[in-house]
């Protein structure tokens with residue numbers, strides 16, 4: 191069971207907030223709309239998400255997970271078969287936008303249900319069924335939209351800004367003396383990055399561990415550099431105005447980046463895409479990188495949680511916003 195009332199917490203109002211606030215229509219981090227999609231993203235969108243798959247990064251070529259004999263046993267073979275098919279072909283809208291398959295969320299789902307089994311195995315289905323029982327859902331062992339809605343609620347409620355919004359509104363931005371500036375080598379492309387002091391210190395501890403524990407991360411100096419940190423409400427408001435792509439209150443009201451606790455980290459990029467492109471092939475590619483794999487398995491040790499639609503967006507939970 192998870193914190194904040196566990197999986198059974200399903201207040202209708204919260205669900206509505208989650209679904210509305212975290213729609214990708216709201217863009218970056220779920221609370222604020224970014225610039226109009228780039229041409230390549232638009233083309234992908236118009237094609238109904240059927241753009242050519244990007245080549246997979248090295249981590250995936252070695253296999254997504256180690257198989258285990260125990261994974262191949264169990265009564266839920268039909269569920270495993272359904273999961274195998276739906277893995278890349280489930281037609282659904284987990285974030286309000288049509289997607290195909292749940293492969294992009296496989297690492298998060300596997301971590302949520304505590305399974306190291308391949309996603310098409312009876313062992314994975316059995317672990318999911320146990321999770322479903324603990325969350326008051328039918329024990330089908332099949333990943334579907336109802337399962338994902340519950341998981342998403344669990345994940346979202348770990349995000350400080352989401353909890354803050356639920357408890358009373360958008361948090362005030364930190365004062366300037368609460369912010370620290372990242373070193374140039376910690377920033378992607380030389381941008382000036384500011385974060386709350388505790389968040390920057392935790393980020394540094396995490397990066398040091400990541401590079402020591404996963405040599406593939408250290409091989410590319412861009413990995414885990416920060417391309418967005420603290421953004422003032424005024425900055426975001428100006429960006430909305432400038433881009434003519436922000437319908438006021440709903441989208442501009444509360445970016446997590448105003449807290450100084452949120453950061454966008456370089457986790458890789460598919461050929462032809464940027465490190466913050468939400469195009470489906472790019473998001474899928476990112477979730478296969480060694481950097482993202484390490485983060486999903488270890489970032490919690492340093493107090494970080496992910497916004498699941500954006501593999502690059504991480505929030506530090508060590509202080510209230």
Ligand SMILES: [Zn+2]
Pocket residue numbers: 218219418447452453454502503504
């Ligand atoms: Zn972000």
